Amino acid sequence: MARIRSDDHDLHVMAAWLYYVHGLGQEEVARRLEVSRTKVVRMLSSARESGLVKISLEHQMAETLALGDWIAASYGLGRCILTPPADAANPDDPLLDPQRKDAVGIAAANYIGRRILNTRNVSVGVGGGTTVRRTIDAMRVLSKPDSRVVALMGASHNDDGTSAYSLSLEMAQIVGGTARTLPIPFVLGLQETCAALKADPYIRPVLAEMASTDFNVISCGGCDETGSFFMASGISAEDLKRAREAGAVCEVAGHFLKADGSRADTELNDRHTGIEFEDLQKADNVVVAAGTAKTKPLLALLQAGIATTLVIDHSIATGLVAARPKSTRRPPG
Numbered sequence: 001m002a003r004i005r006s007d008d009h010d011l012h013v014m015a016a017w018l019y020y021v022h023g024l025g026q027e028e029v030a031r032r033l034e035v036s037r038t039k040v041v042r043m044l045s046s047a048r049e050s051g052l053v054k055i056s057l058e059h060q061m062a063e064t065l066a067l068g069d070w071i072a073a074s075y076g077l078g079r080c081i082l083t084p085p086a087d088a089a090n091p092d093d094p095l096l097d098p099q100r101k102d103a104v105g106i107a108a109a110n111y112i113g114r115r116i117l118n119t120r121n122v123s124v125g126v127g128g129g130t131t132v133r134r135t136i137d138a139m140r141v142l143s144k145p146d147s148r149v150v151a152l153m154g155a156s157h158n159d160d161g162t163s164a165y166s167l168s169l170e171m172a173q174i175v176g177g178t179a180r181t182l183p184i185p186f187v188l189g190l191q192e193t194c195a196a197l198k199a200d201p202y203i204r205p206v207l208a209e210m211a212s213t214d215f216n217v218i219s220c221g222g223c224d225e226t227g228s229f230f231m232a233s234g235i236s237a238e239d240l241k242r243a244r245e246a247g248a249v250c251e252v253a254g255h256f257l258k259a260d261g262s263r264a265d266t267e268l269n270d271r272h273t274g275i276e277f278e279d280l281q282k283a284d285n286v287v288v289a290a291g292t293a294k295t296k297p298l299l300a301l302l303q304a305g306i307a308t309t310l311v312i313d314h315s316i317a318t319g320l321v322a323a324r325p326k327s328t329r330r331p332p333g
Contacts, residue, residue: 001084004283006253007104010107010110011027011033011035011043011110011114011186012043012046012047012052013047013052013065014033014065015029015040015043015044015047015051016043016047016300017043017062017065018032018033019040019248020079021099022069026040026041026044027029032079033038034111034114034115034118034119035113035118037117041207041298047106049324052242054151055205059102061107063188064082064083064084064085065082067321067331068080068081068082068188068317069080070321070331071310071317071320071321071331072171072310074320074324074331075302075307075310077136077307077310077322078308078309078310079110079309079310080309080310080311080312081107081111081123081309081310081311082313082314082317083100083103083104083106083107083145083311083312083314084103084137084216084311084314085295085313085314088180088206088248096315097290097291097293098203100290100291100313100315101130101140101290101291102132102134103290103313104131104134104135104214104290104311104312104313105108105131105134105136105137105138105288106133107131107137107140107183107311108137108217108288108311109136109137109138109140109288110134110138110141111139111309112124112217112286112313113139113142115215116142116144116147116175117118117142117144119214120146121146121147121148122144122146122147122148122151122177122214123147123148123149123150123195123209123212123214124147124148124150124171124213124214124215124217125150125151125152125210125215125216125217125218125275125283126149126150126151126152126164126167126168126171126216126217126218127152127153127164127167127216127218127219127252127253128153128156128162128163128167128216128219129162129170129220129221129228129229129230130217130219130228131219131289131290132162132167132217132218132219132288133161133162135217135288135311136167136170136171136174137233139171139174139175140174140265141174141175141176142174142175142176143176143177144175144176144177145177146177147172147175147176147178148177148178148179148180148209149169149171149175149177149178149179149180150166150168150179150180150183150209150210150213151164151167151168151179151180151210152216152218152253152274152275152280153165153182153253153254153273153274154166154183154184154186154188154212154272154273154274155181155182155183155184155185155231155232156185156186156234157185157187157232157234158231158232158299159232160228160232162228162232163186163232164186164274164283165181165182165183165186168181168218169181174324180206180209181206181220182206182273182274184203184264184273184275185196185222185234185317186200186231186232186254186272186273186274187234187235187254187271187272187273188271188272188273189209189267189270189271190271191267191270194215194270194271194272194273195270197273198273205234205275207276209276209277210274210275210276210279211276211279211283213281213283213284214284215231215283215286215308216275216280216283216284216285216286217251217286217288218252218253218286218288218302218306219252219287219288219289219294220250220251220252220287220288220289220294220297220298221250221251221252221294221297222249222253222293222294222298223240223248223249223253223256223295224240225237225240225249225296227251229251229254230251235268239266240270242266243256243266243268245328246258246264246265247259247264247265247278248266249262249296249297250296250297250298250300250301250302250308251297252272252280252297252304253265253280254272254273254274254275254277255267255269255277255280256269257270257297257300257301257303257304258314259296259299259300259303259304260300260303261300261301261302261303261304263277273308280306281305281306283302283306283308285306285307285308285309286308287301287306287307287309287310287311288312289310289311289312289313289316290312290313290315290316291313291315291316292315292316292319295316295320295323296315296319297304297314297317298310298316298319298320299319299320299323310325
């Protein structure tokens, strides 16, 4: 597996890439990286003095950065953070998925940590899943008492530490802020029960907070029984079968989507407690995903217009390149 560089080293590389290759000004580089202009000036100076920047940018991640830029431009994203290949000789080997999740978690944690530190009174929404779990595990301890971490879904029936409920509490502890949770099941048995709970005056403020975060950290999954969402939700095999028959290929924050990004005609979409679909589409979402199995659900998520920032590995990038919009230029490499 390619060695994971330090956050500080990769931050220097990205600053040099944006400034020298993209031609952005120092202020714009600072905004893109969520750091101060003063830090950008220091990083560019250090990049020149260390020999990182010569006539061209010399770094093993240069091609990776270029491909990330291409994916962002092709799919209308604010940015795409792409991790180095886990194994260039076996890029699609599913046995490498744990390493891919670790790499994506580290890259996402570095980016999210910078955003939290540089946003006053920041409010961060958190979804569930194993890759979000890896992201939070990789975060360094911060001192941000003005931060608020909001669970974007209710609690799970079988919580293995990957539910939005558990992860929001853990992230709040790491960043030194407070958590806002919804301590009711994120999937209910009856639509009527779900509607009544959402109308409750004690629950409405929590749903409103989910809709007003500064940004969210979420993932997605396919519609099969082995996914962490389904193992934790208590959804029956028959419910899941009917969702697939309705065309569902993706689950994101409790919503079931078809390949074209529209919501599948399944009552599961009316039985979940959490952020509303329209609010999710409007939000600034950092989507983390790793492994080839996530390519198909991620494409549906992109069709729905949910992602602002992607943090993915090379195996998913390959799938996004293959499914690229026909009007875009060829990818680098």
